[in-house]
Amino acid sequence: MTDRRSLLLAAAAAPLALHAQPAPERLPPVGLGSWITFNVGNDPAAREACAAVMRAFFEGGGRLIDSSPMYGSAQATIGHGLAALGAQARVWSADKVWISGGSRGPVQIEASRALWGVPRFDLLQVHNLLSWEEHLPTLFAMKAAGRLRHVGITTSEGRRHREIESVMAAHPIDFVQVTYNPLDREVEQRILPLARERGIGVIVNRPFREGALLRALARHPLPPWMAELGCDGWAQAVLKFIVSHPAVRCAIPATTRVDHVRQNLGAMRGPMPDAALRERFARHVAGL
């Protein structure tokens, strides 16, 4: 019992550390991804459903929405939702450039901006490092001209981590987006420490492995020592594990459901696990 109390006391102190994170920017630590879920085409009913998800997201205190030109109609769906909600000033817009050849980047970026309907992006990332050598100068020039606030790069599922590290070490990027969850922890070795060292914010994709992780965990009870952090289920426990890492600024789970987005945002509240509890949680999940 004493152990649990000390764990909880340590955990309760953790949010202070989280919110004391340095530049580039403080963000609500749970964002909204759009891969698959917002690619609904020109379907009016589905677009309204996505707008409802966005409304719940903003009402719950969320800000960062992430998309890419690779995500089909997701950018147009986000633009529709932002216009319907009048939320262009509320959103923290994170998009990507995803095209071979640097000369084609600006046209794609402008097309993306028009689809979102925002005056400028808060963050543009080179998607999966595609032609990053050519796109990064464009993005830094946009930032210098005040047409972009932050520059980043992305990867997912553990691909090209060495190259990610070299870009982080050699270029003044603001954000890096990687996959991280209790089962995919490779980034803890080098990328997350390097991000802290360099003051680079980390955005986490695939927190639930596109839902597969939660479907697997649903067969097991949530350990009481995570429930005591205020987690009402596995989704909040996994998100608390992710966003309580000192290098992580935001996790971006994607969903089509209003109840799920509210549940995800709930992970921002209450005490956070400390390093020992995070490790215990990851080991517990890996052992299931």
Next chain:
Amino acid sequence: MSEWWTYRPSDFLMFSQRTWHRLFELLNAEWWPLQPLLLVLGAALLAMPPRAMRWGLAAAWLFVAWAFHARRLADIHTAAPWFAGAFVVQAVLMAAWRPAAIERTRPVLALMAVALAWPLLGLALGRPLAQAEVFGLAPDPTVAATLALLLAARAPAWAWALPLAWCAASGATLAVMGEPEAPLLPALGLAAAVMAFRSRLRSSRCPAPPGRPAA
């Protein structure tokens, strides 16, 4: 794409199961009441003279290329323009094809029956009729009907390539989405191709009698 070997089929799925089925619902609403006419046309193809049949088939592939791939799927799938192009190529190939005769064998009739009954498949799996996939409008039943006609007319190998490629692509997409009917079209494609190959083999061993076209 670097590290291409690390990608799984599921990494290429850009949309959800729900969005996929809504696509057909919107397509059907757009073209209603064309669907019953298309089913009648599909049934009539087997009864038509061979040259009329190939025009009907070419028209079906062209219409699916435009109405489905280019106008619907392209909204949610970056590969849709390529699919549309492939369906146009198959339409051209069908138009250029010169079938001599049609053999209405039992396997051919069974294949065509499955293709035309495709709308019942979704119904049996608990989906509404509004999301039915219909010959001439949706790719899978159009390809299934094409397999029947290619088999019936002993089509040359080049006419089979794209339909069989679609069987594989569609099967993989549905499998990644977890759809129970995923193996159906690949199985039909495989069965039709094996039957066509055996028929060709038999023909090569026993030359056709005078007046009857060789395969």
